[in-house]
């Protein structure tokens with residue numbers, strides 16, 4: 645039995661992909677009191693039918709959070725997808741932490757990013773850095789789950805790379821410890837059920853994978869030659885912009901690459917294995933299992 649199996653465990657963002665999968669893991673692992681917080685409770689009737697307490701709450705509305713977090717002992721705060729507004733996510737996350745403290749939550753868990761740092765021009769690392777800083781300055785115990793880039797995200801760029809035969813990037817020879825969303829969810833559930841004190845977990849896959857290696861994987865799975873082409877950040881930005889990628893994503897994707905080139909996303913750790921009891925899935929195994937999606 646896990647130490648906190650019978651504690652009141654809360655998960656925000658419960659109708660998002662990571663939130664829902666985390667709750668599925670908690671149910672499978674025998675958690676007895678699960679609270680799912682979402683902006684849209686009507687999207688979770690199946691979880692309600694399985695005994696999950698569904699509550700309405702939005703990080704944009706402190707009053708909703710006061711009610712939603714009542715009685716929760718351990719709370720997973722899932723970072724939002726609100727990328728359009730500078731500092732918007734950090735403001736939302738800090739509001740959620742404030743509300744959790746006021747509600748008496750004892751342990752807060754937060755889904756961060758590998759190697760966050762303060763720089764307003766780097767939206768995602770900046771938001772996570774300031775959220776982590778607020779947690780560290782707070783009153784509760786905490787677990788920071790620094791999720792590396794999802795292996796699932798490779799599926800989105802892979803189709804274009806396979807069709808064009810080119811995988812443009814600005815990541816140099818830097819690697820990423822890609823991790824599946826499913827492993828992030830299993831690790832989050834494991835941390836909700838067992839983590840104590842104040843700790844940072846680098847949630848990543850079993851090895852750091854370069855873009856040249858990603859291209860080789862796509863070639864072998866698709867049967868079509870895909871070549872990785874390392875370009876400057878400016879060239880990458882220009883290419884994405886002319887392909888119609890929205891400006892905010894152009895910036896975000898370029899920062900991921902330049903951070904990768906500096907080694908920020910190459911951290912490999914045993915955190916997933918410690919929190920789940922099994923090795924994380926490799927990018928190669930994940931893409932092989934998703935081959936149908938790649939070649940469709």
Ligand SMILES: NC(=O)c1ccc[n+]([C@@H]2O[C@H](COP(=O)([O-])OP(=O)(O)OC[C@H]3O[C@@H](n4cnc5c(N)ncnc54)[C@H](OP(=O)(O)O)[C@@H]3O)[C@@H](O)[C@H]2O)c1
Pocket residue numbers: 656657658659660661662663681682683684701702703704722723724725726736755791792793794797825
């Ligand atoms: N590591 C990576 O490669 C990677 C990739 C993509 C995203 N992410 C981050 O990881 C998070 C979870 O990933 P995912 O795959 O589950 O994304 P997703 O399916 O797009 O879910 C987005 C999440 O944001 C929540 N959200 C949005 N606005 C909110 C608000 N005002 N208050 C509270 N929650 C709000 C949603 O909750 P409800 O709709 O239930 O309210 C939902 O859980 C993302 O939101 C993003 O921060 C990481």
